[in-house]
Amino acid sequence: MKGGNKIEKKLYSLLLGLLFIPWLQGSFQFMSEKPLHSDVAAFAVPTLNENNWWSGRYQYHRERFLHRGFGFRPGFVRLHNQLDYWLFNRINAPLVVRGRDGYLFATEDVKTYHGRDVIERDYIESRLQRAAEIRELLRAQGKDLLIVFAVSKARFHPEYLPDESGLGSGTGNYARTLQALHGKGLEYIDFHPVFTVAKDITRCAPFSKRGQFMTHCGAKLAADSLLRCIHQMLGRKAPDLLLQEHGYPGAPFEENDLERQLNLIFPIGEDPNHYPTYGCGSAHIIRRPSVFVLSDGSYLPLVHIGIGQCFDRNSHWCFSSSAWGSYPTGSLKGMSKELLARELEICDLVVVMATDAELSELGWGFFEIAGAMLESGEVRPAEFWKKVHALMDYIPTDSIWMKQIREKALGKGISTDSAILQDAIWMTEQDLK
Amino acid sequence: MVINSIAFLFYFLPAFLLIYALLGKPFRNLVILSFSILFYLWGSPRFLLVVLASMALVFYLVRRMGASKNPLHRKLLLISSVLTSAGLLLMCMYTGHFTDPVRLMLKSAEMNFTWWTGTLLPLGISFFTFDAISYSVDVYRQERQPMSRLQDYMTYLLMFPRLIAGPILPYHSIANPMGDRVEEHQHAGRMAGWYRFVIGLSKIALLAAPMGNFADKAFSSDVHQLHSGTAWLGMLALSFQLYFAFSGYSDMASGLGRIIGFRFPKNFDDPYVSNSISDFWTRWHVSLNRWMNHYLLNPTDRYGSNKWKSHLVSGAVFGATVLWYGASWNLLAWGVFIGCWLTVEWLWLNRLYARFKSGVPHVIKVLWIFTIVAHSWVLFRAETLDQAQEYLLRLWTAGGSQAIVPDPAFAITALLCAAWIVFGYNPKGKSLKELLDSGHFTMRQHLIIMFCTLVLFALCISKISAQDIPWLSTFHF
Numbered sequence: 001m002k003g004g005n006k007i008e009k010k011l012y013s014l015l016l017g018l019l020f021i022p023w024l025q026g027s028f029q030f031m032s033e034k035p036l037h038s039d040v041a042a043f044a045v046p047t048l049n050e051n052n053w054w055s056g057r058y059q060y061h062r063e064r065f066l067h068r069g070f071g072f073r074p075g076f077v078r079l080h081n082q083l084d085y086w087l088f089n090r091i092n093a094p095l096v097v098r099g100r101d102g103y104l105f106a107t108e109d110v111k112t113y114h115g116r117d118v119i120e121r122d123y124i125e126s127r128l129q130r131a132a133e134i135r136e137l138l139r140a141q142g143k144d145l146l147i148v149f150a151v152s153k154a155r156f157h158p159e160y161l162p163d164e165s166g167l168g169s170g171t172g173n174y175a176r177t178l179q180a181l182h183g184k185g186l187e188y189i190d191f192h193p194v195f196t197v198a199k200d201i202t203r204c205a206p207f208s209k210r211g212q213f214m215t216h217c218g219a220k221l222a223a224d225s226l227l228r229c230i231h232q233m234l235g236r237k238a239p240d241l242l243l244q245e246h247g248y249p250g251a252p253f254e255e256n257d258l259e260r261q262l263n264l265i266f267p268i269g270e271d272p273n274h275y276p277t278y279g280c281g282s283a284h285i286i287r288r289p290s291v292f293v294l295s296d297g298s299y300l301p302l303v304h305i306g307i308g309q310c311f312d313r314n315s316h317w318c319f320s321s322s323a324w325g326s327y328p329t330g331s332l333k334g335m336s337k338e339l340l341a342r343e344l345e346i347c348d349l350v351v352v353m354a355t356d357a358e359l360s361e362l363g364w365g366f367f368e369i370a371g372a373m374l375e376s377g378e379v380r381p382a383e384f385w386k387k388v389h390a391l392m393d394y395i396p397t398d399s400i401w402m403k404q405i406r407e408k409a410l411g412k413g414i415s416t417d418s419a420i421l422q423d424a425i426w427m428t429e430q431d432l433k
Numbered sequence: 434m435v436i437n438s439i440a441f442l443f444y445f446l447p448a449f450l451l452i453y454a455l456l457g458k459p460f461r462n463l464v465i466l467s468f469s470i471l472f473y474l475w476g477s478p479r480f481l482l483v484v485l486a487s488m489a490l491v492f493y494l495v496r497r498m499g500a501s502k503n504p505l506h507r508k509l510l511l512i513s514s515v516l517t518s519a520g521l522l523l524m525c526m527y528t529g530h531f532t533d534p535v536r537l538m539l540k541s542a543e544m545n546f547t548w549w550t551g552t553l554l555p556l557g558i559s560f561f562t563f564d565a566i567s568y569s570v571d572v573y574r575q576e577r578q579p580m581s582r583l584q585d586y587m588t589y590l591l592m593f594p595r596l597i598a599g600p601i602l603p604y605h606s607i608a609n610p611m612g613d614r615v616e617e618h619q620h621a622g623r624m625a626g627w628y629r630f631v632i633g634l635s636k637i638a639l640l641a642a643p644m645g646n647f648a649d650k651a652f653s654s655d656v657h658q659l660h661s662g663t664a665w666l667g668m669l670a671l672s673f674q675l676y677f678a679f680s681g682y683s684d685m686a687s688g689l690g691r692i693i694g695f696r697f698p699k700n701f702d703d704p705y706v707s708n709s710i711s712d713f714w715t716r717w718h719v720s721l722n723r724w725m726n727h728y729l730l731n732p733t734d735r736y737g738s739n740k741w742k743s744h745l746v747s748g749a750v751f752g753a754t755v756l757w758y759g760a761s762w763n764l765l766a767w768g769v770f771i772g773c774w775l776t777v778e779w780l781w782l783n784r785l786y787a788r789f790k791s792g793v794p795h796v797i798k799v800l801w802i803f804t805i806v807a808h809s810w811v812l813f814r815a816e817t818l819d820q821a822q823e824y825l826l827r828l829w830t831a832g833g834s835q836a837i838v839p840d841p842a843f844a845i846t847a848l849l850c851a852a853w854i855v856f857g858y859n860p861k862g863k864s865l866k867e868l869l870d871s872g873h874f875t876m877r878q879h880l881i882i883m884f885c886t887l888v889l890f891a892l893c894i895s896k897i898s899a900q901d902i903p904w905l906s907t908f909h910f
Contacts, residue, residue, distance in 0.1 A: 007876055008620030010884055015627060016454070018887075019447040026443075059475050070443050073898050080895035088841035092899065264447040 025071020036074045037260045038095065073264075073335055082265045093261040102268060103160035104258040105153055106212045108357040110161060113154035115172040119360045123179045130367045131352075132184045137374040138226075138350065141381055146177040147181070147188040147362075148226065148353035149174065150298035151195045151214070153207045155356060173359040189229045191222055210259035210268060212297070219301035220278065225255055226351075227310055234348060240280070240310070280309035288312040290344045292368050295353035296320050315343050330428070337373065344379045346372060384428055391424035434475050436597055436685050437898060445472070446689075453693060462588045465693060472593035473556060476498050480555035485587070487521050491512075491565050492586045499572050499579035499883060518565035525554050526759070529810040557596035559757060563724055564590050567603040570728050576605050594689035598682030600700040600720035603727060607695065614694035624879065625872035626691025630891070631886040632869075633684025636891040640853070641677035642900075643846045644670040650837050660833035662825060670843075671699070671814050672807040673850040676705060691872075698723070705806070708798040709776045709783075714751075714807055721757060725750050744779075748772070753757040758813075763821060767812040774805055875885045 025031060045058070045065045052058035084090040091098055097105045111117055135145040154161060155174070174192075181188055195206055198221055206218030214222060227240060259268055290313040293299055299316060308314035344350070350370075354362050373379050395401055401423075409419035434441050449468045456464055465758035473481050483866035491514045512889070571577045580586045583780050589607060647908045649668025651659065652762055659667075690697045707713035756770030786798075808825065816819035827833055856862040868874070874882065 007879060008624050011879060012620055012623050012627070015883075016447065016450055019804065022443045023447060054475075054478055057476075059434070063438060066440045066444060067438065067898070070439050070898075076891070076895040076898040078900040079891065081890075083840070083895070088845070090841055161742050231758065316709070407472060 001011060005071070022073075026066075026073075027071075028067055033074050033197070036077055036263050038093070038263075061200065078263050078265045081263050085264055091262050093263070096258050096261050097162055099157075099160040099162045101160055101209075101219040103157060103209050104211075104262075105161065106258065106357065109152045109154040109212070109355070112172055112174075112357040112359075113152065113158065113161065117173070117357075117360060118176070119173055121176060121180065122262040124177055124280060127293075127362065128177070128180050128186065130183050130371060131363065132186050134367055134371045134374065137371070138344075141374075141379070143344075143347060144187065144349050146229065146233060146349060146351045147186055148295075148351055149178070149188065149190040149192065150222070150295070150353050150355045151191045151218075152355040152357060153212060155192060156195055156199065156207055164207050172356060174356045177359050177362070187229075187233055189225060194221065194225050209254040212258050213355075215255050215300070216300040216301070216305060219305045219307075221309045223302045223305060223310075226307070230289060230291070230349060278306050280306070289348040290346055291315070291351055292347035293317070293351045293353060294319065294364060295351070296358040297354055299353050300356045313346065315347070317343075319361070322357065335380070336367070340370060341373055341379050344373070345381075346385050384432065387428045387431065388410060388421075388424045391427055392420055395420050395423065434472060436594070436682070436689075437893075437897065438713070439894075442634075442894070442897075448693070455567055456478050461693070462585055464589040465592060466584055469588065469591040469593040469596070470471075472596065472680075473591060475855050476596075477556035480558075484555055484558070484561075485519070487592055488561075488565070488587055489516055489518050489583060491569065492580070495569050495572050495579050496662070498569070507573060511569055514569040515566050516564050518569070522558055522562040523541070525558055560595060560599050560601055561590040562606065563601045563721075563757075567601075567605070567724065567728060572603040592690075592695075594693075595686040595697065598679060598686065599718075600683055600686065600697050601629070601724050602697060603724055606698060614618055621872040621874070622694065623692045624874070624883070625869060626688045626693075628688070628869055628882055628886050629691060630685050630688025631890050633681045633686075633688055634893045636677040636681030636853075637683060637888045638896045639889075639898075640846060640850050641681055642896065643842055644850065645674040645678065647839055647843055648674050648814070652816075652820075652824070654835055654837065656820055656827060658833055658835040659827045660836035661827055661831055663833070663835070663837045664827040665835075666839060666843075667824075668807050668811060668828065669847065671810050672705075672803070675813070676701065676854075677850060703854070703857050705803055705854045706799050707802050707806075708795055710771065710778050710802060710805065713802055714771070714775070720872065721754060725754050729753060751775070761811055762818055763815055764820065766818060767809055770809050770812055774809075 025033075045061045046052045048058055056377050081092045084092055089098075095107050097110050099105050108117075131145065131147065138145050178190065195218070198206060202217065202221075204215070204217035204431075206214055206221060208215050211296065224240070256267070262268075288311050291311045293314065294314045295316070295318060297318060297320060303314075303316055308316075352363050352366060370379075395405065405419045405423060406416055408423075409416045412419070414422075434445065436442075445468070452468075453464045455460060461482075465774070470481070473484070494510050494514040494517065498507050498514070500509065501507050568579075568589075572579045580589070589602070591601075595602070648667050648671035651663055651670070654663075680701035683697075685699075687697040698720050700718060702716040702719055704713050704716040707716055730746065751772060752768065752844070755764065755771075758764050808828070811824050811828075812821045815824060857866065868878070869882075
């Protein structure tokens with residue numbers, strides 16, 4: 001071929017250049033890449049030393065590191081997933097199951113719906129018994145406990161579940177827990193009946209095809225029910241979430257979290273939904289409740305639509321017994337007891353909320369740890385905090401005290417607000433001695 | 434490091450190719466050797482010194498042999514060098530067979546000093562041992578001169594592209610390019626090498642890996658309960674896995690060899706379109722069979738005048754070939770199985786075929802031979818003889834409670850595998866192979882093939898990167 005050698009030389013040079021690109025990208029990140037969802041972080045590589053080298057440990061881990069960390073890996077993985085999806089109708093996400101009519105479900109939800117992770121009745125009984133005892137302890141301090149059964153998508157849309165054999169929906173943890181609640185003296189709210197009624201009448205879908213948790217509409221429905229229940233429990237008027245504005249162009253929070261786990265190149269589709277904004281009405285209400293929520297991801301949509309505006313303080317601790325997307329995992333066991341004590345001291349109501357799949361872990365250790373703290377007196381009474389808050393309101397009006405506080409804050413390297421809080425707590429403790 | 438891993442494809446390989454291209458001709462063998470030692474140090478560091486020492490000793494012995502005129506002296510040096518090379522291989526492969534009973538005895542007596550009884554297998558030892566023997570024999574037969582530099586000898590034996598799965602390179606086939614490969618080392622050859630490399634990678638990543646995954650599921654399940662349909666699918670998957678993995682690795686090695694100016698011999702010559710077992714045997718792992726024929730059969734063919742003796746010698750060579758694959762009882766059973774069919778074919782089947790006036794249709798023969806070979810792979814793959822026996826029984830017993838439903842990709846991949854095999858045998862497929870092998874392309878052909886290989890490469894990388902670790906054939910030699 002005339003001039004062929006030149007062309008071949010150019011092609012070969014091009015090829016060599018192409019082979020270097022992933023290395024360069026991995027090292028210098030010269031182009032931004034959309035990271036993969038639910039991807040395991042790059043593996044740690046052991047130190048390069050004689051032992052690690054001769055045993056092959058270093059090489060093994062280094063290879064795994066390079067395998068995870070080369071440039072444009074997310075793009076290649078997405079290409080693989082997209083081709084599998086198009087050609088073989090296969091999804092490569094272990095935590096996601098494809099149902100009928102393009103509906104996606106979380107694997108755990110489906111498993112729970114089919115009653116394949118049932119827990120012993122005795123275990124449920126003992127846990128709820130402990131919850132009832134804790135409610136009594138909380139009530140002694142003027143607080144209360146509410147258990148919320150959030151709706152799982154699998155229970156809401158069983159008609160779209162994939163064909164699977166199971167024990168049926170009546171034998172799972174949801175039914176068992178609900179049954180065991182009777183006669184325990186526990187307050188609870190179950191969203192299932194509310195959602196079941198709404199299913200036939202609302203035009204706005206409470207669950208999207210491609211997400212695990214509630215949509216904007218579903219969250220509004222749940223928030224209304226929850227707020228009404230809180231009003232009744234605390235015996236005081238709390239504000240409602242009111243429609244402020246129609247017409248967001250898209251969801252204010254992502255309703256396609258399951259789809260994102262698939263790591264595809266092209267989206268599966270769009271869900272026609274409405275995305276109004278809400279605000280909290282009833283400005284005349286003097287004191288809004290402080291609510292401490294422990295939940296799985298099911299409470300997040302409520303937070304996104306602004307339920308926090310209806311509370312004086314809304315602290316939300318989110319747990320999941322299984323690794324799921326960006327949500328935290330685990331239980332209360334590893335968390336600071338001081339933080340938990342603080343939350344318990346300042347709240348009016350503790351809400352424990354879970355979908356079916358998380359019922360086996362209901363409370364995520366709260367009933368055990370908080371129970372022990374309440375019994376041992378580690379949680380200070382509400383009166384204490386009333387005084388602290390009163391002092392915190394007073395301190396900024398006292399210029400001399402504020403001057404001292406600013407100096408203290410500067411010296412300790414903390415914020416002025418933290419210094420005010422510290423002083424208020426110290427003063428209250430001295431008063432009560 | 435396997436050559437279908439990300440670490441190799443995007444780190445080791447580009448670095449090697451760049452340095453190889455940048456440095457001048459005098460340093461090229463040194464670059465290959467340096468990277469080969471690095472490759473070895475990476476994959477099998479504990480054995481490098483032993484391997485290098487054995488190579489240095491053989492190099493020294495053969496050089497002395499090349500310089501010697503005394504036939505007895507030459508013979509003694511030949512025996513010493515062959516024993517040095519083969520001894521290491523035999524020790525590594527078969528030590529376990531002799532030490533296993535001792536280890537069990539010591540363990541049962543709760544004695545912990547059993548470390549010395551473990552079986553060791555340095556990377557690529559089966560391949561470079563045979564190369565080293567060929568080096569000794571070729572110099573002894575005065576077919577080629579010994580190499581003058583130890584560095585070149587080590588480059589020849591340790592060349593990284595073929596350390597994982599061959600092919601075996603007899604010295605006479607590579608002696609010239611080792612010293613001077615100016616003509617070969619042109620850009621056309623490089624591009625042809627790249628095309629072959631990608632074809633090999635595609636065979637492994639796109640065909641062998643999915644087939645291997647299904648075969649692994651079938652063989653790791655409870656064989657006693659295995660559904661017969663699943664057993665057949667598992668056997669089919671295994672047959673495709675073995676061929677596409679071995680030939681894929683060989684193609685990748687040949688492609689890399691071509692990029693750096695070597696032309697490695699073909700290692701798999703469409704074995705699944707063989708019309709007899711003997712035909713299959715000559716097409717499967719061609720470089721091993723050629724080696725056996727060249728170095729074992731030739732010196733003994735003086736028995737050729739006696740038909741039975743000749744067959745006995747062929748049988749012995751066949752046995753040696755089987756032993757090359759490994760030291761387990763399963764592999765021995767596999768060899769006996771193939772050997773029995775070879776005997777049946779020689780004694781009766783060929784005569785039976787001859788009775789049909791118009792001959793047995795080729796397709797029937799091919800399918801028949803494929804079925805026999807597929808059955809033999811069950812022996813090759815099973816963990817134990819019991820498992821193999823049970824699996825073979827499940828193939829021919831209807832029912833079984835444990836059925837594995839293949840995923841949607843299985844059928845399509847299996848069809849692609851079959852299509853690839855048929856296309857390779859088709860005249861058009863053959864001419865395409867010849868074109869790819871020749872390295873003479875028009876500009877249009879270059880652009881088309883380059884585009885296709887880049888697409889294939891991207892698909893392979895997407896497949897590899899979606900796995901936790903790179904898929905590796907479970908068979909090592």
